[in-house]
Amino acid sequence: MEPQQPDVILATRTALSQASALAVQYSFSIVGALVLLCAGWLIARLLHNWAYAGLKRVHGIDETLARFFSNIIRYALLVLVFVTVLGQFGVQTASIIAALGAAGLAIGLALQGTLQNIAAGIMLLVLRPFRVGESIETSSVTGTIREIGIFATELVDSDGVYRLAPNSTLWNTPVRNFSRLPTRKHDLAISVGADQDIDDAMQRLLDIARGNDNVLKNPAPAVFISELAGDGATVTLRYWVSTPNWWATTRSMLKRVKDEFAVKPEAELQTNEDRGDDPSPLDP
Incomplete structure (x- = not known):
């Protein structure tokens, strides 16, 4: 048995030496x-702040974007x-990168609708149709x-009801923006019978428009015969109003014309450019 002791001691010393070498190697x-994690975290933080500050200075880039x-x-x-x-510890990073790529592809296929909303949200925030x-x-x-997010857009309708619309539904459809341009047109039509003086009716409509301070002088209001019906005609008053005053002005003009002619206008709006039911919940 004694001759085996040197072998045991030698094996022990060898194991301790290898363990010491591994400890030194892995400790480093x-x-x-x-050190790499701390430096990476710090650099990532600095790049995040730098990119955010730089993008904020770019014209047309929304804060959300x-x-x-x-x-x-x-x-x-x-x-x-x-x-x-992981590469520091001898892990084969090529397989990890391949696995991450495969996982990203699988997640992308599973979240196609969500990715479409993200892409649409980016386009909405860059091009700003509203x-x-x-x-x-x-x-x-x-x-x-109310808010344009990466995934969806928040709105409030004319009844004060909250609505959430996926960005893809807003990006892939024509949008009518009632607030973007500084002025809006309004067409107000009334019927004039054969027993009425059409020239007098046209002049009275013009006087009503010119007497309203909110009606723009340029372009000037205009009156014209828009339709012939039987023994009468439809006379239309066309005028322009600044967008913030559009709702209140058109309502007051309707009442003024009704009081003046003691008739109900046939149509409040008869063009593709305007609607009577302005969707803004801010309007009375």
Whole structure:
């Protein structure tokens, strides 16, 4: 038995030496990994703040979009740092990158609708077909914009009801923006019988429009015969109003014309450019 003792001692010493070498090796790897993680986290934070501040200064870039892109930069760098740290311990990072790519592809296929909303949200925030506070109408939703997010847009309709519309439904459809331009047109039509003086009716309509301070002088209000019906005619008053005053002015003009002619106008709006039911819930 005694001749075996040197072998045991030698094996023990060899094991201790290997353990010591592994401890030294991995201790350096652990320290390097910790340093790399701290440095990566700090750099990712600095790049996030730099990208956010830079995007905020770009004209047309919304704050939501600036935060979205800056967060993408930050998390992409953190993932790169994590993969590099694993490489410090001898892990084959190529297989990890391939696995991450496959996982990303699977997640993308599973979240196609969500990714469409993200892409549409980015386009809405960049091109700005509507902004917060503007009243819009699409084939699926009508209301005043409260917030434009990455995934969906919040609106309030004319009844004061909250509505949430996916961005893809707003991007893939024509949008009518009632608030974007500074002025809006209004057509007001009345019927004039054969026993009435049509020239007098046209002049009285013009006088009503010119007497309203909210009716713009340029372009000037105009009166014309828009339709012949039987023994009478339809006379239309066309005038322009600043967008903030459109609702109140058109309502007061309707009442004024009704009182003047003691008749109910045939149609409040007969053009493709205007509607009588302005969707803004801010209007009375």
